[in-house]
Amino acid sequence: MDLLLNTAQPYDWGSTTLLPRLMGLPPSGAPQAELWMGAHPAAPSRVQRGEEAVPLDRVIDLDPAGELGAATLRRFGPRLPFLLKLLAADAPLSVQVHPDLAQARAGFERENALGIPLDAPHRTYRDAQHKPELIVALTPFRGLCGFREPEECAALLDSLKVPGLHAYAQTLRFAPQTLALTEVFRAFLSPPAGLLAAVTEALTAGGGPYETDLAAYAGIARARPDDAGLLPALMLRYVELEPGQALFLGPGVPHAYLSGLGVEIMAGSDNVLRCGLTSKHVDPAGLLRVVRFRSQQAGVLTPRDEGGEEVYRTPVDDFRLSRLRPRPGVPPRRLTLDAPQIVLCTAGELSVTSAGRTAHIGPGHSVYLPAGAEAALTGHGTAFRATTDDAREPRDAPTPHQ
Incomplete structure (x- = not known):
């Protein structure tokens, strides 16, 4: 188990107050748009190893089987397949879509063949992965999602x-x-x-x-x-989410977030095709190749209780997001899985116990658990638990105690 040291992205649409308010910090005056939690190479979380803060992607590279578990390694290769974020919007994000897996692979190969550097500002496909995503509102949240009739x-x-x-x-x-x-x-x-x-x-x-x-x-x-x-x-549907409600964005669905604070989870990709409302690179022609021109309801999701764990079910296996709300007097919530996990606190004060160590986390703070780590959650508050959708609890694993 490791406490995560995470990076805030200062995109121009970010709020100057939402993340500091959540974390109980004074605003710096600069926008803080996204707090990334994971091993994405663009801004990996760091974990403490002695006196050194080591990027999580390097930790996984050194022992992919031990960190990810056999099933995740076999299914997704030697990488963390999801990225967890706190997203704080105070201005509209771009009108955008994400490719499916076949489109991502073809686009990545095409831009490689053209010799476009991976870090070039005008590059569209930065990897060969799809990017389905889920946003759960922590405050009233506004956005656009899918075509109207x-x-x-x-x-x-x-x-x-x-x-x-x-x-x-x-x-x-x-x-x-x-x-x-x-x-x-x-x-x-x-x-x-x-x-x-x-x-x-x-x-x-x-x-x-x-x-x-x-x-x-x-x-x-x-x-x-x-x-x-x-x-x-x-042409896109206007959607208002109440706290706890969610939107799932599959491939080809045009969308744009407008304002609010939420927990976002996505496949570990950076493939975004934009056509406006942004200062970043736009690729209208590429977007037209990917967008799916059909009307659909926005598909607001609410979590489903599965044995005290409120799970936001989606049609992808790259990630699973659930909400846990421990309370005093309730037995510790067992967290042990055969897949990697990130546990994020969004309210209250929580404790994660593993291998005789206890990490105390408040709002905006998170811990990483490698596959198979015996762990439990206690305290009084709200946590979001990110893992893969095919994760399973190991048989006969004991529940740790403080």
């Missing part, structure tokens, strides 16, 4: 009363769904002169049946003025 999207465009949107609304109403979404989305990536300004002005009027949605889009326009990503964003 074409008729609903047409009605929203009509509500803005911008003449230049009429032809797009007609396409959405009368063309077959896939064709309608494809044509309008593609056209919005390169809008005619003046349309973006007209839409931005119309959003300030608000009102009508889409008042809440339009207020969210008006916020996007204020945060990212003159960014053409606003127009394709109009």
Whole structure:
């Protein structure tokens, strides 16, 4: 068991207050967008080894079988297959999609063949992995997820009363769904002169049946003025999550987070295709090859109780995220699994005991447990437990005691 030393990413959309408030620290004034927990080579967590803080990816490289366990090593190779984050948004993230596994492998090989360095700013595929992800709200959380039904999207465009949107609304109403979404989305990536300004002005009027949605889009326009990503964003469903609710984002689903604090888990990849609302590299052509042009409900998830562990079930095995809420007087929660784990505290004061050692963690702090570590959780608070979805409890393993 190791306490993790984690890196905060200062992306420009990050909040200056949400992470410090969670962790009980004074704000520095700089944005803190994401706190990474895992072994991603771009910002691996560190663990203490004597007087040295060693990156977790190096620890795994030295003993992949011992750290990951036989099943994880066989299924995913010598790497931690998931990345856990605290995400704190105070401004919109990019409109983006993630590739499936076949698309990621093809894109990675294509950019390698072109000789694009892995760290080049204009590189899109930085690895050969897919990137499904799950976000669980810790505060009220706002975002965009998946395409609206074409008729609903047409009605929203009509509500803005911008003449230049009429032809797009007609396409959405009368063309077959896939064709309608494809044509309008593609056209919005390169809008005619003046349309973006007209839409931005119309959003300030608000009102009508889409008042809440339009207020969210008006916020996007204020945060990212003159960014053409606003127009394709109009086609996406606006979603509000209450604390504890979650969204799962599979391959090809366009999305953008807008504001709030959440726990995010994803496959250990950095493959993101963006088309706007960002200062980072955009790849509209690449995004069009990956996005899946079909309407779907946002699919808000709530956890399912599985023996006192509240599990957020998803269709992928790269990760599993669950919520634990220990209380005084309740027996220790056994954590032993045949796979690696990260346990993150988000409220209260918790203790993780393993091999005669106890780590005390408060909000925003986390521990790493290698496969097979005999461990238990006690205290009064809330923890999120990240592991792989095919993890199993070893048979006959004793429950450790403090």
